[in-house]
Structures are given as structure tokens and as C-alpha cells.
Amino acid sequence: MSAVSVKDRILSWIEQDRDELVGFLSRFVAIPSPNPPGDTRDCSQWLLEQLQAKGVPIEIRSAKEHLPNVVGSFAGARPGRHLVLNGHIDVFPAGPAETWSRDPWSGAVAEGSVHGRGVADMKCGTAASVWTYIYLHRLREELGGRLTLTCVSDEETGGTWGSKWLIEAFGEEFRGDCMLNGEPSVPSMVRFGEKGTLRIVVEIDTPGAHAAYTHASPNAIRIAAELIRDLYTLEELPVVQDDALRTAIEAGFAAMDAGVGAGASGILNKVTVSVGVIQGGVKINMLPGHCRLEVDIRLPIGMTHEFMLGEVEKRIARYPQARLTPVWTHSCEPTVSAPDHEMLAILKRTVRDLGLPEPASAVSLGATDCKHWRQNGVPAYVYGCRPTNMAKPDERVEIEEFLHIVRAHALAAAAYLSA
Numbered sequence: 001m002s003a004v005s006v007k008d009r010i011l012s013w014i015e016q017d018r019d020e021l022v023g024f025l026s027r028f029v030a031i032p033s034p035n036p037p038g039d040t041r042d043c044s045q046w047l048l049e050q051l052q053a054k055g056v057p058i059e060i061r062s063a064k065e066h067l068p069n070v071v072g073s074f075a076g077a078r079p080g081r082h083l084v085l086n087g088h089i090d091v092f093p094a095g096p097a098e099t100w101s102r103d104p105w106s107g108a109v110a111e112g113s114v115h116g117r118g119v120a121d122m123k124c125g126t127a128a129s130v131w132t133y134i135y136l137h138r139l140r141e142e143l144g145g146r147l148t149l150t151c152v153s154d155e156e157t158g159g160t161w162g163s164k165w166l167i168e169a170f171g172e173e174f175r176g177d178c179m180l181n182g183e184p185s186v187p188s189m190v191r192f193g194e195k196g197t198l199r200i201v202v203e204i205d206t207p208g209a210h211a212a213y214t215h216a217s218p219n220a221i222r223i224a225a226e227l228i229r230d231l232y233t234l235e236e237l238p239v240v241q242d243d244a245l246r247t248a249i250e251a252g253f254a255a256m257d258a259g260v261g262a263g264a265s266g267i268l269n270k271v272t273v274s275v276g277v278i279q280g281g282v283k284i285n286m287l288p289g290h291c292r293l294e295v296d297i298r299l300p301i302g303m304t305h306e307f308m309l310g311e312v313e314k315r316i317a318r319y320p321q322a323r324l325t326p327v328w329t330h331s332c333e334p335t336v337s338a339p340d341h342e343m344l345a346i347l348k349r350t351v352r353d354l355g356l357p358e359p360a361s362a363v364s365l366g367a368t369d370c371k372h373w374r375q376n377g378v379p380a381y382v383y384g385c386r387p388t389n390m391a392k393p394d395e396r397v398e399i400e401e402f403l404h405i406v407r408a409h410a411l412a413a414a415a416y417l418s419a
Helices: 007-015 018-030 041-053 119-138 165-171 220-236 241-250 253-260 262-270 303-317 342-353 369-375 399-418
Strands: 058-060 069-074 078-088 113-115 144-152 180-183 189-194 196-205 272-280 290-299 322-326 360-364 379-381 396-398
Touching: 007 119, 007 180, 007 399, 018 041, 018 113, 018 119, 018 399, 041 058, 041 069, 041 119, 069 165, 078 119, 078 369, 113 119, 113 399, 119 144, 119 180, 119 196, 119 396, 119 399, 144 165, 144 303, 144 399, 180 399, 189 253, 189 342, 189 369, 196 220, 196 303, 220 272, 220 290, 220 303, 241 303, 241 360, 253 262, 290 303, 303 322, 322 369, 342 379, 342 399, 369 379, 396 399
Parallel strands: 078 144, 078 180, 180 379, 189 360
Antiparallel strands: 058 069, 069 144, 113 396, 189 379, 196 290, 196 322, 272 290
């Protein structure tokens, strides 16, 4: 072991590389990778070349040509545990350019932040994983076990051809003993679980008619409006959890409100319903004969798809003109990892040693690729930046916060592989 500690070397490298790190994130953001359409080939190729230039083991694994996954792995000098780093390359679409203060794909470095679509969700966190992999490869002779990097291209649409495919197709190569992820979580929180999603499509069909002839046919949009009202009663369903889990979740309520806005804790442990799309009607003076709804239902930890789908079906059964289709590819069960796992404790200690308050343990409102590891019995934890304008115009991440996330990930990963 060198006289200079692993921790001190990592911190020294990050300080020396400050401008390179910021430039890396800026360029990463400036290569568009919106999903949809989901084609990340340009961004993935750039990322591959950056890692190749650093001399680390890296390659592309793809189930779909336009969805490449940039992955690599290396062993330490002695047997030990296998840590997987995970982040995604695809991002939300930018939306209308005129709603942004600057080009959404600029990657601009200005006003103490890096700007652009996807910088918070989640190129900041993915960059932290990439540089953790680079730095720890330099230290591999002083570490045990194995470190694996997975930069995936299909998270925004559920992970079918990204994280899920890697685990299912290659098993232990990507499963690991623990997974660390840098999704936006707010530096005051480490997330150990997340709510689930059930996404459904409801189509309502009636004969339709002239708008003056309301006696001739039910109005499909009116039926949809009544059905929507019934679907929102799902939010009143009680949530059953064991006392220890409920206590662990509620312990993060204050941090959740402080980090992502007042009221966040109020929906963390309850069902939420969002009707995201309504399509119906042809012309103002025609009685609509068709209406289509797309609905996002979020499930607290402890609730299942089976239970929720049963409740949805009860409500839709009141409307014989309605037809339900669950969207399973974009749905996931709630998942949770042990709130007392060693990695969570390491992250808390690391953040505290870096001079910030110890982060609280919390559950996430949104879904991440952590679900694919948890569903395979692997504990997975999230520590990332603030979601400033995530999915909104003018998305940004403060430079100092980005550098803090890099430090936290690199030091926590080193500590886990040094044990």
C-alpha cells in the first residue's frame, strides 16, 4: 500500500482533473440522446472512445443496434465482492427549443453550472460512474473483488434492452453483489427503494353520432371523464407495510420534503394516479365514438401489480364500453433494498467525511434501473445530484455538486472494494 492513502489519491486526481471532468460532462450532454426516439449510437460511441483513451477495459454490448450499452469490468488484486456501477445514456426529449433559455443540447458551462437536457437525469450520475471506474482501475492492485461499469441506453423506456437485458443475458457478469447508481436523488439523501409503476391504456368505443343527436350514442369522452374520476379514487387505497419498513421509510420524510419540495413525503407512501394522455374526438360537431387514455399509477412499497390491477379492473368494469390494456414493458413492481446495508452506511460516512451533513435514508418517488438488480436479489442504492428542472426546460447541475457526486461515488466504491 502506498504511503498516500487511496482516499487521498482519489481526491487529488479529481482536483487535478477538475477542468477535464467538467468538460467531459459538458460534451456528454451536448451529444443528443433523447428517448424517444432512443437512438444513442453517437453518444455511446463517444463514451466508448473516451474510456478507450483512458486505457480501461470497455466494450459495446447490444441487443438492439440503436441501443448500445457501454460496459466494462476488471478484477482487483485479491478475491472479494463484486460492485456494479450503473447509469443511463438516454434522456428525456428536450421539448420545444423556444421554451429553453439556451440550446437544450448546448452542454453550456455557465453561471456555475452545466446546462442541457439530461444533465441531471442522468448524465451527471453516469459521468460519476465512468470516472469512478477510471480512477479505481488505476488502483486495482490495491483493491479486492471486481468492479463493473454499465452505461445503458434504454432506461427511460423501462430498461428492457439495457440493464434488464444485460442481467438476463449475461447473468453473474453484470449481476454483482451490490449496485451503485447516480440517478438524481439530492445529496442529502441515499435512496434504498422506489415506488413501483403500473401503466395502463384504456380505450372507450361507442357508435358515435352527430353532436345534435346525443340520444343516438353515448359520448366516449364523457364516459372517459367519469372513468377518470373513478380511477383517481385509487389514491384512497390503504397501504400495508410492516412496522420496521414503515419506520425506515418515514425516517426520510423530512429529507424528501427538503430535497424535492414540500409535499413529496405526503405522496411517498400512497398511491398516486396521473392521466398523462387523452385522445378523442374528430370534430366539434361530432359526438365522439372513441377516446383513449394513458394512465400512470405509482405504487408504494408493499403494494403489488396483482392487487392494483384488480382494483383498476373493478372500476373499469363499471363501463362496458371500456377496454383495458396494461403496458407491462413500462411497468415495474415497487422494489426495496435493506436500509441497513453496508453500502448505504459507506455512502453516509463518505458524504459526512467530505464535509456535508450525513444524508438520510429515503425511498424514491420515481423509478430507476435499480429495480432490475433488486428483482434479482442484489441490493442497489442511489446517490446523486439535485433534479434541478429534470424533465423541464433549463435543466442544469451545479459544477460543485457534480464534483461532489464524483468524489462520493469513487470513495464509496473504493471503500466497498477495500473491505
